[in-house]
Amino acid sequence: MKNSLLLFSFLFIGASIFAQNAKYSAAMTKAITQLDSVQTSAQHLEVANDFARIASAEPKEWLPNYYAALSHLSAAFILLKENPAKALETIDVAQTSLDKAKTLAPGESEITVLQAYILIARVSENPMVKGQELSPKVFAELGKAAGMNPNNPRAPFLQGMYTMNMPEFYGGGATNAKPFFEKAALLFEKETPGAIMPHWGKDTNAYFLEQIAKK
Amino acid sequence: MRIGFFIILFFPFFISAQSTLSGTVLTTKGDTVIGANVLLEGTYDGATTDLNGFFSFRSEEQGAQNLLVIYLGCDTFRQTLTLPNAALRLAPRLKESASALQEVVISAGSFEAASDRKKAVVLTPIDIALTASATADIAGAIATLPGVTRNGESGQILVRGGAGYETRTFIDGLLVQNPYNSSVPNVPARNRFSPFLFKGTMFSTGGYSAEYGQALSSALILQTEDLAPQNNTGLSLMSVGGGLSHTHRWKNTSASLSGSYSNLAPYFALLPQNIDWIKAPQSGGGEMILRHQTKKEGMFKLYGSANRSAMRMNYPDAFQPEQTTPLSLLADNVYVNTSYRGQINKWTLFAGLAYTWNRDSIGSDFAQNKIQQSAQLRFTLNRSFSRSFRLKMGGEYLSGRYDEYFRDTDFSQFNVQRKEQYGAAFAESDLFIASKIVARVGLRAEHSGLLQKTNLAPRLSAAYILGQNEQVAMAFGQFYQNPEYDLLRRNTDLQFERATHYMANYQRIRNGYTFRVEAYLKTYKNLVKTDPDTYLSNNGGDGYARGIDVFFRDQKTIKRGDYWISYSYLDTKRDYRDFPVSAVPTFAATHNASVVYKHWFSGINTAFGATYAFQSGRPFNDPNTNAFNSGRTPVYHDLSVNASYLTNLGGHFTILYVSATNILGFDQVYGYQFAAAPGPDGRFAARAITPPARHFLFVGLFINFGQRYKAAETTKVDI
Numbered sequence: 001m002k003n004s005l006l007l008f009s010f011l012f013i014g015a016s017i018f019a020q021n022a023k024y025s026a027a028m029t030k031a032i033t034q035l036d037s038v039q040t041s042a043q044h045l046e047v048a049n050d051f052a053r054i055a056s057a058e059p060k061e062w063l064p065n066y067y068a069a070l071s072h073l074s075a076a077f078i079l080l081k082e083n084p085a086k087a088l089e090t091i092d093v094a095q096t097s098l099d100k101a102k103t104l105a106p107g108e109s110e111i112t113v114l115q116a117y118i119l120i121a122r123v124s125e126n127p128m129v130k131g132q133e134l135s136p137k138v139f140a141e142l143g144k145a146a147g148m149n150p151n152n153p154r155a156p157f158l159q160g161m162y163t164m165n166m167p168e169f170y171g172g173g174a175t176n177a178k179p180f181f182e183k184a185a186l187l188f189e190k191e192t193p194g195a196i197m198p199h200w201g202k203d204t205n206a207y208f209l210e211q212i213a214k215k
Numbered sequence: 216m217r218i219g220f221f222i223i224l225f226f227p228f229f230i231s232a233q234s235t236l237s238g239t240v241l242t243t244k245g246d247t248v249i250g251a252n253v254l255l256e257g258t259y260d261g262a263t264t265d266l267n268g269f270f271s272f273r274s275e276e277q278g279a280q281n282l283l284v285i286y287l288g289c290d291t292f293r294q295t296l297t298l299p300n301a302a303l304r305l306a307p308r309l310k311e312s313a314s315a316l317q318e319v320v321i322s323a324g325s326f327e328a329a330s331d332r333k334k335a336v337v338l339t340p341i342d343i344a345l346t347a348s349a350t351a352d353i354a355g356a357i358a359t360l361p362g363v364t365r366n367g368e369s370g371q372i373l374v375r376g377g378a379g380y381e382t383r384t385f386i387d388g389l390l391v392q393n394p395y396n397s398s399v400p401n402v403p404a405r406n407r408f409s410p411f412l413f414k415g416t417m418f419s420t421g422g423y424s425a426e427y428g429q430a431l432s433s434a435l436i437l438q439t440e441d442l443a444p445q446n447n448t449g450l451s452l453m454s455v456g457g458g459l460s461h462t463h464r465w466k467n468t469s470a471s472l473s474g475s476y477s478n479l480a481p482y483f484a485l486l487p488q489n490i491d492w493i494k495a496p497q498s499g500g501g502e503m504i505l506r507h508q509t510k511k512e513g514m515f516k517l518y519g520s521a522n523r524s525a526m527r528m529n530y531p532d533a534f535q536p537e538q539t540t541p542l543s544l545l546a547d548n549v550y551v552n553t554s555y556r557g558q559i560n561k562w563t564l565f566a567g568l569a570y571t572w573n574r575d576s577i578g579s580d581f582a583q584n585k586i587q588q589s590a591q592l593r594f595t596l597n598r599s600f601s602r603s604f605r606l607k608m609g610g611e612y613l614s615g616r617y618d619e620y621f622r623d624t625d626f627s628q629f630n631v632q633r634k635e636q637y638g639a640a641f642a643e644s645d646l647f648i649a650s651k652i653v654a655r656v657g658l659r660a661e662h663s664g665l666l667q668k669t670n671l672a673p674r675l676s677a678a679y680i681l682g683q684n685e686q687v688a689m690a691f692g693q694f695y696q697n698p699e700y701d702l703l704r705r706n707t708d709l710q711f712e713r714a715t716h717y718m719a720n721y722q723r724i725r726n727g728y729t730f731r732v733e734a735y736l737k738t739y740k741n742l743v744k745t746d747p748d749t750y751l752s753n754n755g756g757d758g759y760a761r762g763i764d765v766f767f768r769d770q771k772t773i774k775r776g777d778y779w780i781s782y783s784y785l786d787t788k789r790d791y792r793d794f795p796v797s798a799v800p801t802f803a804a805t806h807n808a809s810v811v812y813k814h815w816f817s818g819i820n821t822a823f824g825a826t827y828a829f830q831s832g833r834p835f836n837d838p839n840t841n842a843f844n845s846g847r848t849p850v851y852h853d854l855s856v857n858a859s860y861l862t863n864l865g866g867h868f869t870i871l872y873v874s875a876t877n878i879l880g881f882d883q884v885y886g887y888q889f890a891a892a893p894g895p896d897g898r899f900a901a902r903a904i905t906p907p908a909r910h911f912l913f914v915g916l917f918i919n920f921g922q923r924y925k926a927a928e929t930t931k932v933d934i
Contacts, residue, residue, distance in 0.1 A: 023259065027259050042249075042250060045250050045263070046250065046263040049250075049252035049254075049261070049263040050263075052252055052254075052285070053252065053254045053258075053259060053260070053261045054259060056254060056256060056257055056258075057257055057258050057259045059257075083726065084726070084727070085683070085684065085725075085726075089287055089288070090287070093287060128341055128815070129339050129341055132444065133444055136444050136445050137444075167817075167820060167861065168820075168863065169820060169861050169862045169863040169868055169869070170863075170868055171863075
């Protein structure tokens with residue numbers, strides 16, 4: 001009887017861990033679904049708050065911090081047009097969340113890609129001034145991300161996007177960007193991300209390839 | 216026993232006690248907080264406040280819980296709650312973060328913009344390069360800001376009724392002895408330093424920090440770049456010369472070496488000049504920059520340059536302006552600036568050493584040789600003690616030496632040697648007196664060994680924060696400066712010259728617009744006068760300057776366009792040097808205005824710039840009248856343009872830069888020079904002082920090898 005009780009309580013503890021995991025997955029799935037559909041900067045910040053709460057409840061998981069950073073960054077890109085000063089502050093918040101993710105999962109390719117994306121946001125704020133200083137860092141981070149995981153489609157995707165927006169005299173433009181989008185497209189096809197793993201970029205990548213083909 | 220165990224184990228399942236938490240989040244001022252994150256710490260439960268600051272969420276947590284409210288720019292709110300509680304109403308009040316002290320820059324007098332935070336700068340190197348009329352000269356771009364009176368004949372920065380020597384230049388906190396290339400009167404000089412050496416140019420028109428001394432009117436504070444971002448080789452081909460530079464970047468170190476040569480002879484051969492050149496200005500020099508980042512985020516910097524320039528011309532005779540005398544200038548300059556910045560516990564330490572050696576040899580119907588040397592040592596320590604209190608203190612020591620040798624045609628000659636041992640100490644604190652009031656209180660003490668005098672200069676400035684990036688500010692300060700060396704030739708029993716500044720300012724920087732207006736009063740005491748008979752110097756001079764400066768910059772309304780408008784009103788009089796009475800000096804103009812426009816045409820990869828400058832007539836002294844300095848020059852107008860075409864030359868990033876001053880061909884007169892004795896008609900003959908040429912055209916091609924990001928290579932970057 002004692003043994004069966006022990007077994008039972010083990011099962012119970014297992015079940016409670018399972019319940020906790022289910023709660024985490026459910027909360028993440030819900031927030032990620034929202035992130036995929038929201039439009040305005042305020043909505044993005046609201047989703048960022050959701051991820052920040054999950055991060056506070058799950059201090060050992062890197063994904064909530066990663067998504068909090070991604071949501072803040074998405075908000076910042078919208079804010080760059082509306083309120084550049086607030087956009088810069090929001091980028092700083094994204095960086096703080098990403099730094100937490102980095103300590104939890106060092107060597108994670110997705111985090112390095114997002115680091116490059118944060119730098120791109122800083123360039124976007126004032127390309128004439130910051131482009132020269134930060135462009136080498138953007139490419140270095142993307143190169144690092146591709147090295148950590150050569151199958152990560154978001155590294156060539158961002159490289160394509162950044163190259164396309166870079167002036168032609170600097171080695172940018174559609175022609176130079178195309179090989180990166182093509183490489184990203186192949187990797188996106190092969191990618192089978194888990195439900196809550198990063199999966200953004202596929203549609204945008206296809207859209208850019210389509211635009212380049214039209215030219 | 217067993218049953219008890221089960222009950223304890225399953226307790227959470229049996230009692231499903233749910234709480235509802237709701238409320239409205241306001242700031243301590245009573246403003247609604249939209250988008251704040253309200254949560255129970257360590258749980259999934261929480262909500263974001265809506266447009267009314269309202270939140271509501273459910274929780275099944277039990278016992279003591281921490282409620283947090285997190286919002287950007289405010290201190291995190293914490294409250295301990297005991298759950299369950301079926302309907303818990305909360306009213307969190309958020310306090311705005313005082314950490315803003317780091318971000319608040321008191322706007323009075325200082326041309327810093329808080330929008331770029333700590334790297335607060337008003338002009339970036341690109342701003343300077345793209346300002347038409349500046350021709351990539353720092354002083355030329357600063358001349359488009361309010362408070363500055365254009366001075367085409369010297370090319371110097373003259374601020375709020377102050378003479379050229381009253382503006383001092385500081386590089387990484389260290390005083391620059393010779394910021395301009397050597398020149399002769401009425402031939403404008405350029406700033407010695409390329410704007411691209413600096414990540415920030417801060418310009419103060421008065422009331423500046425106790426950190427800076429020996430400047431009566433203005434401080435131009437230049438901060439050098441940190442590590443160079445990448446390897447680069449640059450080649451420049453210009454209508455007036457050329458240059459070559461190479462930069463190498465290691466992991467924590469970067470070094471660059473550059474050389475340049477310029478010769479205006481081919482250019483002068485093509486375009487007519489007002490000056491009768493015998494030998495057009497030539498100059499050659501080299502520059503080295505070393506940067507090293509230490510393990511503990513410290514930064515070591517070394518900059519060194521050496522330069523030689525020469526020119527020879529037929530110069531209008533000072534006493535008979537219709538005649539000319541040959542005049543030649545040979546100038547040599549060596550400048551070294553080295554510094555270290557790092558953390559020691561909670562203190563930020565800066566230590567710097569600068570050395571200058573400068574020789575100007577002038578040959579004419581006289582010979583003059585001036586050698587000026589100085590070595591300056593400086594350190595500062597600063598620390599934030601709390602969110603509302605920051606302290607900065609430091610000291611400096613300067614050893615200077617001035618040697619002048621003069622020989623006239625009649626073999627009268629003199630030698631002057633002056634040695635200065637100057638020491639200074641300062642302390643300054645930034646503090647929040649109240650949540651909306653920031654003050655900076657400082658004191659500076661200086662001792663000059665040459666003058667055998669000591670001074671104590673209080674500085675005070677304060678800002679009342681009206682809102683984000685909007686403030687009213689005031690500043691007061693006393694500023695002392697040694698008399699210039701050439702006034703100490705005969706006697707050194709003099710005082711420091713002294714200026715007292717008072718100013719009030721309103722500034723708003725928001726959404727791509729900057730607006731500021733500032734009113735000031737500056738009084739001068741102990742200005743050096745020279746006795747017309749004995750040529751002895753005394754401190755009997757004084758003066759005042761008062762006025763209003765207005766600045767408006769708009770980087771938003773026009774897409775890819777950026778413009779600023781500056782206007783300065785100046786009322787000033789002084790009695791100094793050889794003035795017989797108190798009068799408006801020749802370098803002061805009542806009205807100064809500039810409109811600077813820049814536009815980026817992305818289709819053709821070209822940045823275009825235009826600057827219009829206006830200056831009301833400046834005084835000149837006409838000996839044909841009795842009143843001193845009563846003449847007024849014609850109004851000054853200038854319209855200058857430039858264009859930078861960015862392209863790719865054989866795979867290398869290249870800029871083609873073209874600029875032209877005074878494209879509408881206005882007659883520009885800076886003043887008049889009169890003969891020492893009247894002519895046969897009983898009148899003193901006059902000669903207009905004008906720019907060296909009606910237009911200045913400049914064409915340059917700047918090629919950067921290795922600055923193209925080759926698409927294929929970037930994926931192979933080391934991990």
